[in-house]
Amino acid sequence: MGELRRGWASDQLIKAAQDGDTDSIAAVVHSAHPHVRRFARHLCASPQDAEDAAQEALIVLYRKIGTLRASAALASWMFRIVRHECLRRVRRLTDHDHDLDHDLALGVGRASSAEDEVLTRLEAERVAEAIRALPDLQRRVLIMRDVLGRPGRTVAETLGLSVPAMKSQLHRARSALRLSLLDAANTRA
Structure with missing residues (x-):
């Protein structure tokens, strides 16, 4: 198998996973798991959010590895997915409460310009x-x-x-x- 990237899967294994080989997909997800958990622990607000975000990111990896353009981009791709999931969790908690309070106080629905x-x-x-x-x-x-x-x-x-x-x-x-x-x-x- 090709050269390993700091504990991530080899280029050959990632390529096989991109091509749809289910055993390779499982192996890539398994090898990515500790790295994804580490990203999530550093980016998320709580241990529970970190676990949930890591699981969501691994599901995305499993489902969409075929869309990954280059095997070298796996780590940065997973980092972006985890970051997005952690931010989504924080926004979901804070935006929901803030938007409800704000909209009720103003008596209006949410309408803002793209700008x-x-x-x-x-x-x-x-x-x-x-x-x-x-x-x-x-x-x-x-x-x-x-x-x-x-x-x-x-x-x-x-x-x-x-x-x-x-x-x-x-x-x-x-x-x-x-x-x-x-x-x-x-x-x-």
Whole structure:
């Protein structure tokens, strides 16, 4: 079999999977599993979201490996799928509550221009990028507490921290995020 890419499947195995060989597809999914889980643990807000996102990404891999253009692109393709799934899970929780509250307060349905949607997506991507740049523990605390709205004690227990340590990490994360977004805004201005 061809050369292995840092634990991912060989080019030959990926090619056979792209051509529809079911044993090769299963082998590629199996070899991708630990890498996909690692991506998900780093990108998702909670361990449960990470597991769910990893499973969804592996299902996509299983169903759509034939659409992969180059075997060398497998890792980046899977990273994008996992990232999309993690962001989808966070947005599903936050957008649903926010949109309902906003629409009810205004008494209107959701109507925005394509330009507004693009600007909103760009801003969301800037925030997501700034959050991804945080150290792992700070990122997890920030997402669980500020994005998902989990109680502080729950966040602390989930991450194996004392409540004061969780609050310290949250403060550091918020400060770093604020500085990062201010620097980005100043750079654009």
